[in-house]
Amino acid sequence: xxxxxxxxxxxxxxxxxxxxxxxxxxxxxxxxxxxxxxxxxxxxxxxxxxxxxxxxxxxxxxxxxxxxxxxxxxxxxxxxxxxxxxxxxxxxxxxxxxxxxxxxxxxxxxxxxxxxxxxxxxxxxxxxxxxxxxxxxxxxxxxxxxxxxxxxxxxxxxxxxxxxxxxxxxxxxxxxxxxxxxxxxxxxxxxxxxxxxxxxxxxxxxxxxxxxxxxxxxxxxxxxxxxxxxxxxxxxxxxxxxxxxxxxxxxxxxxxxxxxxxxxxxxxxxxxxxxxxxxxxxxxxxxxxxxxxxxxxxxxxxxxxxxxxxxxxxxxxxxxxxxxxxxxxxxx
Amino acid sequence: xxxxxxxxxxxxxxxxxxxxxxxxxxxxxxxxxxxxxxxxxxxxxxxxxxxxxxxxxxxxxxxxxxxxxxxxxxxxxxxxxxxxxxxxxxxxxxxxxxxxxxxxxxxxxxxxxxxxxxxxxxxxxxxxxxxxxxxxxxxxxxxxxxxxxxxxxxxxxxxxxxxxxxxxxxxxxxxxxxxxxxxxxxxxxxxxxxxxxxxxxxxxxxxxxxxxxxxxxxxxxxxxxxxxxxxxxxxxxxxxxxxxxxxxxxxxxxxxxxxxxxxxxxxxxxxxxxxxxxxxxxxxxxxxxxxxxxxxxxxxxxxxxxxxxxxxxxxxxxxxxxxxxxxxxxxxxxxxxxxxxxxxxxxxxxxxxxxxxxxxxxxxxxxx
Numbered sequence: 001x002x003x004x005x006x007x008x009x010x011x012x013x014x015x016x017x018x019x020x021x022x023x024x025x026x027x028x029x030x031x032x033x034x035x036x037x038x039x040x041x042x043x044x045x046x047x048x049x050x051x052x053x054x055x056x057x058x059x060x061x062x063x064x065x066x067x068x069x070x071x072x073x074x075x076x077x078x079x080x081x082x083x084x085x086x087x088x089x090x091x092x093x094x095x096x097x098x099x100x101x102x103x104x105x106x107x108x109x110x111x112x113x114x115x116x117x118x119x120x121x122x123x124x125x126x127x128x129x130x131x132x133x134x135x136x137x138x139x140x141x142x143x144x145x146x147x148x149x150x151x152x153x154x155x156x157x158x159x160x161x162x163x164x165x166x167x168x169x170x171x172x173x174x175x176x177x178x179x180x181x182x183x184x185x186x187x188x189x190x191x192x193x194x195x196x197x198x199x200x201x202x203x204x205x206x207x208x209x210x211x212x213x214x215x216x217x218x219x220x221x222x223x224x225x226x227x228x229x230x231x232x233x234x235x236x237x238x239x240x241x242x243x244x245x246x247x248x249x250x251x252x253x254x255x256x257x258x259x260x261x262x263x264x265x266x267x268x269x270x271x272x273x274x275x276x277x278x279x280x281x282x283x284x285x286x287x288x289x290x291x292x293x294x295x296x297x298x299x300x301x302x303x304x305x306x307x308x309x310x311x312x313x314x315x316x317x318x319x320x321x322x323x324x325x326x327x328x329x330x331x332x
Numbered sequence: 333x334x335x336x337x338x339x340x341x342x343x344x345x346x347x348x349x350x351x352x353x354x355x356x357x358x359x360x361x362x363x364x365x366x367x368x369x370x371x372x373x374x375x376x377x378x379x380x381x382x383x384x385x386x387x388x389x390x391x392x393x394x395x396x397x398x399x400x401x402x403x404x405x406x407x408x409x410x411x412x413x414x415x416x417x418x419x420x421x422x423x424x425x426x427x428x429x430x431x432x433x434x435x436x437x438x439x440x441x442x443x444x445x446x447x448x449x450x451x452x453x454x455x456x457x458x459x460x461x462x463x464x465x466x467x468x469x470x471x472x473x474x475x476x477x478x479x480x481x482x483x484x485x486x487x488x489x490x491x492x493x494x495x496x497x498x499x500x501x502x503x504x505x506x507x508x509x510x511x512x513x514x515x516x517x518x519x520x521x522x523x524x525x526x527x528x529x530x531x532x533x534x535x536x537x538x539x540x541x542x543x544x545x546x547x548x549x550x551x552x553x554x555x556x557x558x559x560x561x562x563x564x565x566x567x568x569x570x571x572x573x574x575x576x577x578x579x580x581x582x583x584x585x586x587x588x589x590x591x592x593x594x595x596x597x598x599x600x601x602x603x604x605x606x607x608x609x610x611x612x613x614x615x616x617x618x619x620x621x622x623x624x625x626x627x628x629x630x631x632x633x634x635x636x637x638x639x640x641x642x643x644x645x646x647x648x649x650x651x652x653x654x655x656x657x658x659x660x661x662x663x664x665x666x667x668x669x670x671x672x673x674x675x676x677x678x679x680x681x682x683x684x685x686x687x688x689x690x691x692x693x694x695x696x697x698x699x700x
Contacts, residue, residue: 006485028424030485038485042439043454052436052466102452237630288586290629292658302659304635307697 001053001089002106005029006038008058011110017057020108020147027055034058039086040102046280049091049104060084060109064118068134074261074328079132082119084109084150085139090171091204093281094232097138099273106139112150116157123164136169142189143172151177158187167227173207173215183223188260190227191216193250195242198234201285209246213253220258231265231330233309235289235301244316251320262322264313265330266306269299344382344409346402347374347541350390350416350493357534358385358415358541371402378545384409388493392443392471395493399500411458412501414510415537417530418467418491419474419518421484427465427514430529432540435510436464439486440495443471448482455498458509467512469495474518490518511540559584563594570620571613583624590628601627635659635700642691645682649675662695 005027011017012031021029032038035058060083068079086107087097097104109115119133135141135154145151158166165186168178178189194202196209207215216226228250236242250259267286269277271293277286294300301309310329317327349355358364362383364372370387386402388395403409420427427433437456442449450468466487474480474490483490494510501508513533560580564570572580587597598604601623606616626633643653643664651668670676693699 032485037448041450041452042486043452044486045437045454045456048437048466235631283589285589288589288628290625290632292660294658294660302632302635303661304659304695304697304700305631308700309697311697
């Protein structure tokens with residue numbers, strides 16, 4: 001999986017570092033001073049993640065928590081995301097990470113205690129008011145948790161603050177570590193879902209729909225709270241029937257009360273990311289669509305289409321008996 | 333490179349080497365004739381291919397200057413292949429001295445003396461084989477283990493020229509690939525073996541070039557026809573401007589990605605009828621773009637039709653109606669010339685009757 005592991009001297013003696021290294025005994029390692037001395041210093045082509053992917057282990061320095069943009073989650077409450085990793089093992093053709101870091105190498109920050117301190121400070125500043133924290137803005141929240149082992153730490157932390165919610169965003173089916181933990185009502189695992197054929201053609205190297213639904217079922221059976229992101233929705237001629245089938249399958253697999261919310265968002269790109277998609281995936285179906293540059297400079301379907309798409313999926317959810325207040329439109 | 337292809341086109345290829353020693357076997361084998369200092373035309377057996385050879389000299393400045401000059405002097409050169417030796421920065425990367433590797437991405441260190449600094453810009457080279465490896469070009473020789481250790485964070489291979497050549501090739505829109513023989517470990521020790529082995533490495537590079545030339549799977553200098561060329565099949569019925577050509581190419585590529593067969597597409601849009609219409613070639617081109625766009629995005633075509641129906645009352649009066657180009661905003665631009673009270677009255681009536689609610693619904697995606 002990794003061509004080399006570069007380890008900051010500061011984290012060399014962390015137990016989790018040793019655990020990770022034991023999982024990759026064949027991979028060459030190298031000691032470094034700081035991740036920032038190397039990561040992102042040169043423009044490394046995104047598709048090198050296929051055959052020359054390096055893993056960095058280090059400490060997150062500087063800002064560890066950031067205020068999330070508008071419409072990031074359920075409206076009316078502050079949303080933050082915390083940064084405990086850069087980049088992802090999956091390869092979704094629309095992924096914004098293509099244009100974000102200038103390197104596909106994976107960075108795992110192991111100083112969760114310091115990230116946790118900042119989370120607690122932010123919660124305390126907000127008093128008893130509801131507040132959200134999201135993991136997975138720059139990485140998948142679950143995909144590598146069997147290596148990194150940070151979930152118990154965050155569960156313990158959020159147990160103390162019932163007014164604070166933690167969202168773990170994922171496309172993986174790697175729920176093994178999560179299943180070992182007692183569920184908390186304020187820790188929600190949210191899965192990004194698309195029709196099965198779309199996952200196969202666009203979400204490269206991610207688990208198939210069946211695998212994700214099975215993982216969701218396992219979590220629901222154990223009492224974990226779930227969220228769903230229909231995001232990004234990609235239009236195709238039969239998209240309505242595809243999403244009808246998908247929503248039906250979800251409702252047949254999961255008890256509806258295990259789903260805390262469903263967000264819907266239509267595919268969108270910054271111009272930089274769109275340029276990268278064209279470069280990295282010139283044969284992608286995404287490029288056959290008619291996009292326009294919309295009000296905020298992002299590349300999207302024309303407004304009537306995206307509103308129509310959002311409305312259609314919302315209607316399909318309502319038809320299946322999902323409460324309207326659980327549905328929100330993302331980044332629109 | 334398939335040099336026995338059926339194409340009648342002639343392709344020009346430039347081989348670059350930093351030193352004469354690296355190029356020795358090529359100059360002997362193909363009886364290079366000097367055209368001007370350090371620039372040769374090779375006499376190869378490959379039909380339809382002109383091969384030139386340039387000795388760039390060592391370092392960024394020389395290689396960029398000489399390559400720019402050669403490509404400027406011979407604009408017909410469409411591809412450059414760099415051959416040469418390089419150093420190995422890392423001992424645990426599965427490579428050894430005497431290996432020949434293809435370079436994937438080339439990086440560079442920062443130009444002016446900073447020990448731990450890199451140029452951000454990198455270049456991805458044309459790749460034909462795997463495995464391939466990254467390389468970092470340095471402005472100065474790597475003379476310390478510390479420097480080698482820093483550079484090794486970015487790539488396992490090091491040379492003095494390739495980044496400059498990649499920069500130049502990209503600026504001039506010429507394809508570049510690079511094959512390097514690993515000569516030594518770049519850890520500061522001057523290796524006597526480098527000089528002794530130079531002749532053998534030159535032979536090794538020549539063997540690689542010849543094998544590539546004989547491989548039926550590789551095509552240097554060949555370019556596949558554009559989607560538009562395939563679609564038009566040589567038709568001269570259209571007058572296509574450069575921007576229309578770009579638009580058509582993009583639309584046809586999108587059809588290709590969607591798996592739409594061009595013959596079926598032509599049938600659906602009555603292409604033969606379009607060809608036989610008594611219209612000016614430039615009007616036919618506009619129609620062609622419209623038909624192909626509508627076929628690609630039937631939903632958008634439907635939306636435009638709906639909007640057209642709703643604004644028909646205004647257009648009937650002679651008004652030009654324009655929507656926001658991206659349909660992002662609910663706005664309408666009307667342009668009309670009014671003469672006399674009757675015109676004013678008719679326009680007022682048409683605006684009164686304009687189905688605003690329906691129009692707004694369409695733009696909000698509620699009635700598409």
